[in-house]
Amino acid sequence: MRRLLPLLVVLCGCQSVPVTGRRGLMLVPVSQERALGQQAYAEALAKGPLSKDAAAVARVRRVGERLAAAAGRDDFAWEFNLLVEDQTINAWCLPGGKVAVYTGLLPVAKDDAGLAVVMGHEIAHALARHGAERMSQGLLAQYGGSLLSVVMAQKPAETRALYQRAYGAGVQVGALLPFSRAHESEADRIGLVLMAKAGYDPAQAVEFWKRMAAATGGSGGAGLEKYLRTHPTNADRIAQIEGWLPEARAAYRPAP
16 A cells, blocks of 8 residues: 555645645545535634624725735635634634634734735635645545545545544634644745735735734744644744745735
């Protein structure tokens, strides 16, 4: 079976990640990925509560729409919503462009550019299909390299359960899917270029992460061990972003 794994990877598919060009293993069909993303999104909105602050909601959607236009993914059914949770400094994006921002992020974001840093990062996860890649890794581990088509044909209930666990469908969607540090750094880089294309100064990403460090006591994760295990420290993040700024500035087109 081990000798067949390289062939399995080729047969089942690899995808080139935008901006970085890295090749990622994708055993999960896009249709399944997006269906589960839509399910999780509907559950999150149902739990809410959704913000009734018209100005704040308009701001989130304004930034989101600019990032979506820069992403150039017409196959995404973009949605942007603001959830009321003042203690949560976070946002997320599900497959297909379903984005939610928590009200706790807004004071730290400070302005549209700061908001674009986080939203661009989360959208980057969806563009790179990091969730599908993590699920693919789980499928390989669980099924010993069996072809996904065979797995789905023989064990559909188990496969669906695996998908649901991976995306956190049916649970509080505040910590949807723990990405690796490599995925987090890749999303930072893609998001930086994306916000630049959308007309936001990428140098503001450095200022945002300084504010985030101050807001979270320097941990970058409000002291959460899970966050610390899967995310770069704010200091590392800032250093990486500074290294990527020339690439992002080349893509920067100031908004008129």
